[in-house]
Amino acid sequence: MITLGWVRDRGLSRGGTSGVVIATALLAVVGALGASLYLVLAGSSSYDLIIIFGVNAVLVVGLQVLVGNTGIMSFGQMAFVSVGAYTAGILSVPAAQKKGILPHLPAFLRDHTLPVVPTLVIAGLAAAIVAVIIGPVFMRLTGIAAGITSFGFLVIMNGLIRNAKDYTRGNETFFGVPHSATLPVVFGALTAVVALAAIIKWSRLGLRARAVRDDPLAAETAGISMLFSRLWPWVASGFISGVGGALFAYQLTAFSPNSFYLAQTIPIVVMVVLGGANSVAGALVGTTLLTAWQEFVRNLENGNVGPLHFGAVRGIAQLSIGIGLVLLLLARPSGAIGSREPQLSLRARSKKVH
Amino acid sequence: MTNFIQHLVDALSVGSTYSLLALGLTLVFGVMGLVNFAYGMLIVWSGYAIGLLAGWHVNVVLAVVAVIGVATFLSLVMGEVAFRPFRKAPPLTLLLTSFGVSLILQASVRIIFGEGFRRVPTPSVLGNGLHAGGVRISVLQLVSVGTGTLVVLGLYLLLQRTTLGLQMRAYAEDADVAGMMGVRTERILTAAFAISGVIAGIVAMIWLAKIGTVQPSGDLNPTIKAFIAIVIGGLGSIRGAVLGGLILGVFESFLVAYLPSVLLPYGEALAFLLVIAVLVLRPQGVAGRVVELSR
Numbered sequence: 001m002i003t004l005g006w007v008r009d010r011g012l013s014r015g016g017t018s019g020v021v022i023a024t025a026l027l028a029v030v031g032a033l034g035a036s037l038y039l040v041l042a043g044s045s046s047y048d049l050i051i052i053f054g055v056n057a058v059l060v061v062g063l064q065v066l067v068g069n070t071g072i073m074s075f076g077q078m079a080f081v082s083v084g085a086y087t088a089g090i091l092s093v094p095a096a097q098k099k100g101i102l103p104h105l106p107a108f109l110r111d112h113t114l115p116v117v118p119t120l121v122i123a124g125l126a127a128a129i130v131a132v133i134i135g136p137v138f139m140r141l142t143g144i145a146a147g148i149t150s151f152g153f154l155v156i157m158n159g160l161i162r163n164a165k166d167y168t169r170g171n172e173t174f175f176g177v178p179h180s181a182t183l184p185v186v187f188g189a190l191t192a193v194v195a196l197a198a199i200i201k202w203s204r205l206g207l208r209a210r211a212v213r214d215d216p217l218a219a220e221t222a223g224i225s226m227l228f229s230r231l232w233p234w235v236a237s238g239f240i241s242g243v244g245g246a247l248f249a250y251q252l253t254a255f256s257p258n259s260f261y262l263a264q265t266i267p268i269v270v271m272v273v274l275g276g277a278n279s280v281a282g283a284l285v286g287t288t289l290l291t292a293w294q295e296f297v298r299n300l301e302n303g304n305v306g307p308l309h310f311g312a313v314r315g316i317a318q319l320s321i322g323i324g325l326v327l328l329l330l331a332r333p334s335g336a337i338g339s340r341e342p343q344l345s346l347r348a349r350s351k352k353v354h
Numbered sequence: 355m356t357n358f359i360q361h362l363v364d365a366l367s368v369g370s371t372y373s374l375l376a377l378g379l380t381l382v383f384g385v386m387g388l389v390n391f392a393y394g395m396l397i398v399w400s401g402y403a404i405g406l407l408a409g410w411h412v413n414v415v416l417a418v419v420a421v422i423g424v425a426t427f428l429s430l431v432m433g434e435v436a437f438r439p440f441r442k443a444p445p446l447t448l449l450l451t452s453f454g455v456s457l458i459l460q461a462s463v464r465i466i467f468g469e470g471f472r473r474v475p476t477p478s479v480l481g482n483g484l485h486a487g488g489v490r491i492s493v494l495q496l497v498s499v500g501t502g503t504l505v506v507l508g509l510y511l512l513l514q515r516t517t518l519g520l521q522m523r524a525y526a527e528d529a530d531v532a533g534m535m536g537v538r539t540e541r542i543l544t545a546a547f548a549i550s551g552v553i554a555g556i557v558a559m560i561w562l563a564k565i566g567t568v569q570p571s572g573d574l575n576p577t578i579k580a581f582i583a584i585v586i587g588g589l590g591s592i593r594g595a596v597l598g599g600l601i602l603g604v605f606e607s608f609l610v611a612y613l614p615s616v617l618l619p620y621g622e623a624l625a626f627l628l629v630i631a632v633l634v635l636r637p638q639g640v641a642g643r644v645v646e647l648s649r
Contacts, residue, residue, distance in 0.1 A: 073449075137630065143445055144446065145585075145633050147449055148581060148585055148629065148633065149629070149630050151581075151626075152626035152629050152630050153630075155578075155626045156626055158623075159622060160620075160623070163620065266457070269453070314465070314468075314469060315462070315464030318461035318464065319457070319462065321454075322454045322458035322460075323458055324454075325451070325454030325457065326436055326454040329440070329443075329447055329450055329451050329454070330439055330440070
């Protein structure tokens with residue numbers, strides 16, 4: 001008998017990878033069905049919203065892999081996202097236009113254009129390489145120090161992108177990226193990324209990282225290297241955020257260094273906290289809740305609620321998210337579903353949840 | 355040589371402002387472990403207050419008092435309503451809360467005053483300059499260094515020579531034991547936020563006189579400067595905040611003066627590189643008070 005239960009990441013409860021993969025596949029199917037149903041019901045005007053949700057979800061899972069496994073909150077994820085976005089941009093602008101947009105690009109980059117899937121992978125790898133380079137420094141820190149350092153990383157990366165004019169057009173808008181953020185691309189990538197996050201979480205690597213998260217001293221005594229156990233989730237987080245950046249580029253088609261800064265960081269952080277920072281499924285829950293809320297308040301700001309119309313008021317969205325964040329942290333700092341993960345198992349009874 | 359002295363004067367002026375910014379932030383951190391990201395919004399709100407007061411043609415002295423009053427009031431509201439319920443929370447939760455608070459304060463500015471820039475009127479006398487042997491010192495620079503010195507002195511006396519100061523230091527050291535020794539702990543947070551607000555009001559006037567305009571997102575720059583300064587100096591340390599601010603001022607001024615022009619656009623990135631180096635190599639900061647950064 002197949003049962004759907006909940007597993008937590010505490011103690012020795014290690015879920016089976018196979019169960020996670022099945023759950024992920026199920027999630028993808030349910031998600032795709034839900035999205036199609038929503039499209040039919042709400043009309044094609046909400047297509048963009050579903051794409052935005054998918055891209056956000058990839059970014060949020062990217063942060064969750066780090067926070068959930070290491071307990072380190074990063075405010076610098078947009079640095080990875082920008083690396084992914086610019087990499088994808090450089091690789092996917094049609095070769096004919098590239099001469100005009102980026103005239104100083106090296107010839108092998110200028111004359112070639114890659115299709116979507118290799119671009120996504122390379123964008124992820126580029127961000128992962130950045131993560132490997134900065135990781136040994138960053139992973140020594142936790143708490144506030146890590147938060148400030150990650151923000152510093154964002155500022156530094158932003159400065160580099162603004163000044164690498166030959167590759168990024170500097171402060172000017174980077175444009176000409178094909179609009180490849182289609183439903184199959186975005187949700188295919190999301191499914192792969194969720195599977196990756198789940199596999200890392202239930203693997204030995206994830207277990208080690210969470211051991212360090214919960215008790216660094218005991219974990220080190222047991223022979224677990226603090227630095228390396230944190231490094232892997234960090235690199236995975238970089239990879240996923242880089243992929244998310246590529247999707248972001250495909251969705252925006254035109255962007256500048258300002259598209260990847262603090263204003264874009266805060267919603268991602270809120271989504272992770274909202275759903276439950278210790279749960280991959282929580283990342284998806286948080287993304288769903290906040291994306292829906294943002295859409296609702298955006299309409300409110302423009303003065304449309306269903307049949308009602310009134311004058312536009314700027315700032316309501318921000319106000320509501322601020323108040324919501326404070327109340328959330330007060331009432332339920334562990335997020336909507338805490339550290340629980342859905343788990344399919346083939347046994348007669350699922351594990352008890354405490 | 356004249357050039358060097360000029361840069362030093364500029365560095366001192368900028369640095370003293372950064373020190374003040376850092377003081378307000380570090381005081382609250384010392385007491386409750388909160389790195390208050392919403393601190394910069396006090397400066398933005400003060401800016402709009404200055405604009406309104408100038409529009410009503412309020413006397414300058416009265417206006418100064420009123421601006422400090424506004425910042426103190428906001429800081430108290432922020433502390434009592436938003437942060438007091440979190441006083442036992444881990445620092446990271448506190449930091450996230452302060453993100454929420456800064457969103458709230460920024461959104462209310464947007465709703466009340468709108469999106470665009472506003473000019474912040476300043477007394478014209480501040481723009482006058484004094485010349486001494488080829489070095490130019492503006493009145494504003496003198497005022498900012500002078501105010502900085504006075505505030506640091508005042509804060510030092512408050513913390514070292516008054517009962518309240520003693521209680522605050524005891525509370526920062528160990529809140530529970532301080533409570534057992536008869537410190538009315540619930541008042542300490544109020545006092546910390548009040549002092550932080552007064553400092554924010556003072557530094558707001560100097561900061562805004564230097565940049566001349568205010569906008570809803572104008573909090574980011576002062577907040578970041580204060581962050582950098584307190585990390586360089588050592589979180590939670592008063593001496594560290596002063597030193598960190600001055601170091602950042604010197605660093606920035608001399609960077610602009612002596613850096614090859616290719617590297618100039620990387621100014622802020624280099625400042626953060628310094629911050630990361632300090633965090634990794636000397637997490638207790640320059641001033642050297644050991645604090646638990648990662649609870």
